[in-house]
Amino acid sequence: xxxxxxxxxxxxxxxxxxxxxxxxxxxxxxxxxxxxxxxxxxxxxxxxxxxxxxxxxxxxxxxxxxxxxxxxxxxxxxxxxxxxxxxxxxxxxxxxxxxxxxxxxxxxxxxxxxxxxxxxxxxxxxxxxxxxxxxxxxxxxxxxxxxxxxxxxxxxxxxxxxxxxxxxxxxxxxxxxxxxxxxxxxxxxxxxxxxxxxxxxxxxxxxxxxxxxxxxxxxxxxxxxxxxxxxxxxxxxxxxxxxxxxxxxxxxxxxxxxxxxxxxxxxxxxxxxxxxxxxxxxxxxxxxxxxxxxxxxxxxxxxxxxxxxxxxxxxxxxxxxxxxxxxxxxxxxxxxxxxxxxxxxxxxxxxxxxxxxxxxxxxxxxxxxxxxxxxxxxxxxxxxxxxxxxxxxxxxxxxxxxxxxxxxxxxxxxxxxxxxxxxxxxxxxxxxxxxxxxxxxxxxxxxxxxxxxxxxxxxxxxxxxxxxxxxxxxxxxxxxxxxxxxxxxxxxxxxxxxxxxxxxxxxxxxxxxxxxxxxxxxxxxxxxxxxxxxxxxxxxxxxxxxxxxxxxxxxxxxxxxxxxxxxxxxxxxxxxxxxxxxxxxxxxxxxxxxxxxxxxxxxxxxxxxxxxxxxxxxxxxxxxxxxxxxxxxxxxxxxxxxxxxxxxxxxxxxxxxxx
Numbered sequence: 001x002x003x004x005x006x007x008x009x010x011x012x013x014x015x016x017x018x019x020x021x022x023x024x025x026x027x028x029x030x031x032x033x034x035x036x037x038x039x040x041x042x043x044x045x046x047x048x049x050x051x052x053x054x055x056x057x058x059x060x061x062x063x064x065x066x067x068x069x070x071x072x073x074x075x076x077x078x079x080x081x082x083x084x085x086x087x088x089x090x091x092x093x094x095x096x097x098x099x100x101x102x103x104x105x106x107x108x109x110x111x112x113x114x115x116x117x118x119x120x121x122x123x124x125x126x127x128x129x130x131x132x133x134x135x136x137x138x139x140x141x142x143x144x145x146x147x148x149x150x151x152x153x154x155x156x157x158x159x160x161x162x163x164x165x166x167x168x169x170x171x172x173x174x175x176x177x178x179x180x181x182x183x184x185x186x187x188x189x190x191x192x193x194x195x196x197x198x199x200x201x202x203x204x205x206x207x208x209x210x211x212x213x214x215x216x217x218x219x220x221x222x223x224x225x226x227x228x229x230x231x232x233x234x235x236x237x238x239x240x241x242x243x244x245x246x247x248x249x250x251x252x253x254x255x256x257x258x259x260x261x262x263x264x265x266x267x268x269x270x271x272x273x274x275x276x277x278x279x280x281x282x283x284x285x286x287x288x289x290x291x292x293x294x295x296x297x298x299x300x301x302x303x304x305x306x307x308x309x310x311x312x313x314x315x316x317x318x319x320x321x322x323x324x325x326x327x328x329x330x331x332x333x334x335x336x337x338x339x340x341x342x343x344x345x346x347x348x349x350x351x352x353x354x355x356x357x358x359x360x361x362x363x364x365x366x367x368x369x370x371x372x373x374x375x376x377x378x379x380x381x382x383x384x385x386x387x388x389x390x391x392x393x394x395x396x397x398x399x400x401x402x403x404x405x406x407x408x409x410x411x412x413x414x415x416x417x418x419x420x421x422x423x424x425x426x427x428x429x430x431x432x433x434x435x436x437x438x439x440x441x442x443x444x445x446x447x448x449x450x451x452x453x454x455x456x457x458x459x460x461x462x463x464x465x466x467x468x469x470x471x472x473x474x475x476x477x478x479x480x481x482x483x484x485x486x487x488x489x490x491x492x493x494x495x496x497x498x499x500x501x502x503x504x505x506x507x508x509x510x511x512x513x514x515x516x517x518x519x520x521x522x523x524x525x526x527x528x529x530x531x532x533x534x535x536x537x538x539x540x541x542x543x544x545x546x547x548x549x550x551x552x553x554x555x556x557x558x559x560x561x562x563x564x565x566x567x568x569x570x571x572x573x574x575x576x577x578x579x580x581x582x583x584x585x586x587x588x589x590x591x592x593x594x595x596x597x598x599x600x601x602x603x604x605x606x607x608x609x610x611x612x613x614x615x616x617x618x619x620x621x622x623x624x625x626x627x628x629x630x631x632x633x634x635x636x637x638x639x640x641x642x643x644x645x646x647x648x649x650x651x652x653x654x655x656x657x658x659x
Contacts, residue, residue: 014526015559016157019567022150022556023265024256031567034154040563047145047573054577055138056096061580062134063100066127101131148569152558153217155261161528162552163541164465164521182536184478186529190469191477194516202512216523217556218257221515223250225508231277232410237344238277239374245277246504248511252416255459258522259556264456268443269416270463272514273426274356274472276409276507278374281359281402283344286312299403303332303357305340317361317404324364325493327481331358333411333473335430345408347428353410354428356472360405362481366397367495375503376486377401397494407503411471415460419444429468433461458547465545466521474517475510485509526555 015034022030035043105128156162165186167179175183201213202220213219226247231238238244252269255262262268284301297319302312334355338347347353360375371378382397416423422442435457440446443460445453476483481490484506489497499505525541528534541548 012559012561014156014159015154015562016553017562020155021261022153022155023261023263029566029568032150032155033565033567033570034562035565037561037563040149040565043565044145044149047148047570048142050577051138051142051145051573054580055134055141058134058138058580062130066130096135101128101135104128104131145573148566148573150564150566152214152560152562153556153564154559154562156526156553156555156557158549158553159527161539162526162549163528163539164525165528165532165537166540168536168538178536186532186537187469187474188477188479189529190517190520190524191474191479191513194475194513194520195483197516197520198509198512202516212560214558214560216519217259217558218519220512221250221253221257221519223248223511223515225249225504227504229275232275233277233279233408234283234344237279237283239280240278244374245275246507247273247275248507249273250515253515253518258519260459260462260522260551261554261556262455262459263452264419264459267418268456268459269418270467271414271416271423272467272470272518273412273414274409274507274511274514275353275412276407276472278503279344279406279408281404281406284342284406286314301359301404303342303345304334304336307336307340315359319403326362326490327365327484327487328361329358329476329479329481329483331356331473331476333468333471335468347410352427353412354430354468354471356409356411358407358409358472358476360407361403362400362405363403364399365490365493365495366399367498368397370398371498371502373498373500373502375405375407375506376498377405378498407507409472409507413467413470415439415442415463417443429471431464433464435460455550458551461545462522462525462548462551466518469521470514470518472507472510472514475513483510523555523557525551526557 017034017036019031019033021027022032024030167175167182167186169176169179169182197213226249228243229245229247231242231245235242250272252271254266254269256265257269281301284303286300286302288298288300299317299319301315301317303315304313305311306313334341334345334357341347341355345355345357347355362376366382367378369378378398378400380399380401382399384391384395411429412426413429414424414426420442424439424442435443435445439460443456445456481487486495486498486502486506489495528537528539
């Protein structure tokens, strides 16, 4: 059979890679792309690069319009201010918003604060803010690219082994001896898995969290405890009084919490309830059957009858087991007709609830002090034979008061719908798979065979199949005293510590396992449990519930080797980048268009291009050289040859200079 670690690691090869819809966010925002990490990382890197390119192309569009916006109203009649002219050149030749921002602020710094305040108009300030904002905005967009990563949530793919697996060896629907062995093995493994998961991953589990707690969509399912409730059974049967009952109740566990991917994943929920009380064991004690050896000391109890014969099913306990230094813990899940269940714990109707009974013995365990816990009632001093005188007078130990201690629990659950704001009645864990008219009204179904309604009915059927495995009895599953938290503090037959209301502590621990069991049962439908001999088990979905095979490939969980991306976000990035890249071609298209070829905006844009500025610089240099030649030419002033450089120091009237 599969070990806990193998179960936790299962599903690795059952991940659907590609596009799928997560119905929690909806059809549009839930569109998801799942890839292996080795493929997702390069894709994210490519998207980040694409956003960087789109940022540059976006700035290319913006600078064209800003260049035009800053153009002087009349360049022929009013000289363009020096800083405005430089701004246009900066806009024309800065390929990125960051570069433009730094160049603009450098220009303002060189001009000086006084000149900037005197000559800058509001739109100059707006330009600097816009360039800086564009720069920061696309840096943020680059970060946002990572936000399309939805995490490690994936959906299973439909595998041939998808379903629920039970022993294949039956006769007339009843397990054979081999079938019972297989069933016990399967159930015990599930119980151990649930126990390990609760200890590691649930609050108050008490473990260091060694196991992988990030396998399920929801790490742990919440619950609440109601104290001092009225006794649900015969009021005189509950201990210590009629208002000592405890109710353990989960919250509304949505289909989404369980990883079921459906259009109704957030609308439909299930709620588990266990109503438990300590009962007087003497109410179930019966006369010793004649078939037992009268020479042996037995005590016999009965909690239900055989349907066929009407005779009591007798549970026999030897009364001299006080020599055992461990606890004996057994449990039963009574799924019989109400009239066949003992009167003190008899359900009102067949479907109202099932009953779990938990029986504890521990007369051989010694306690350091007295305890008022109704299940661990400890007040009886232990009498030791002290003929040797080795036991000191102050050495006092106690034992449990009762031979047998009983907890009985009503096991129920119900469905709720946020569509109609209604819930079904709390009923037993085993109920008819056929939906009633009340169920249709609760779920808001019309009875039509639409795809959505058919899908919901199948998911409801799946939950009805797994809910019986969430009984408290399944949390004990033949493990004896090892199933109790109490045994953590049991050493060589001596109970070193016992918490206040320890019976409630035990019930909470088992109830947490019930919730974890619900998570595991849904998850394990993905594929056949690992290391299970397929010749010993059969998939009941294929033999009895074939329509449930459509649920295959619908279970969400988390995979450490895969990454899910938002398809909506991915498309938005691609479309946004494509629009910006195409829009950036305006700088190339406008100058080539006949009707815009003489548009002054285009003329100015081409004028301030780097190459155009370079040509102007060459022309300016040639002009300066020509002026320099004139400057150093020989001139005659008052019959005397002098150069213009020599004349610079003379106080001459320039109109008297002749060549």
